[in-house]
Structures are given as structure tokens and as C-alpha cells.
Amino acid sequence: MDELVERTFGDLTVRIDRPTCIGNEGCISLAPGVFRLDEDGICAFVEPGAGAPRETLLDACRICPVGALSVVDEKGRTIVP
Numbered sequence: 001m002d003e004l005v006e007r008t009f010g011d012l013t014v015r016i017d018r019p020t021c022i023g024n025e026g027c028i029s030l031a032p033g034v035f036r037l038d039e040d041g042i043c044a045f046v047e048p049g050a051g052a053p054r055e056t057l058l059d060a061c062r063i064c065p066v067g068a069l070s071v072v073d074e075k076g077r078t079i080v081p
Helices: 026-030 054-062
Strands: 004-009 012-017 035-037 043-045 069-073 078-080
Touching: 004 043, 012 043, 012 054, 026 035, 026 054, 054 069, 054 078
Parallel strands: none
Antiparallel strands: 004 012, 012 069, 035 043, 069 078
16 A cells, blocks of 8 residues: 555545654544554555545544544645644
8 A cells, every 4th residue: 555645525635644653543533434543554545435524524633642544635735623
């Protein structure tokens, strides 16, 4: 699997930096329709993803203790971290 994976949710692009992820599961507890742990215990996107409300998605990315999740808007501006 790629080291950096991303998916677009509306006007936001969420990126998972897989080598940085420690499998904390905070993102999953907040947005289980978006995130899951894969067979390696690393954050991955749910297939097909149900999504989450915008603020929930942002909170799920902000909660990552190691910054493995980032979010950019449609203009490429970083929102999280």
C-alpha cells in the first residue's frame, strides 16, 4: 500500500501518512464511517466510506497524536494540523 493515501470529502482532502500512524484509533472512534485499521494496524479509509460531517471529520484528524492525518481545502491550504 502507498505510504501516503488521500481521499476527498466535499471540499476537503484528507491524507493519511501511513508510516507515521501508530494505530491510536482516536480517528476511528470519532469517524468510523471514514477510518478503520487495516491488517497492519495502520489507519486506512473505509471502503466505501460513508463519510462524516465536516466538523467531525476535522476533529477526527486533529485528534491524531502523531500528526499522521492532514487536511487541505480545495485551494490546497492546510487546515489540519
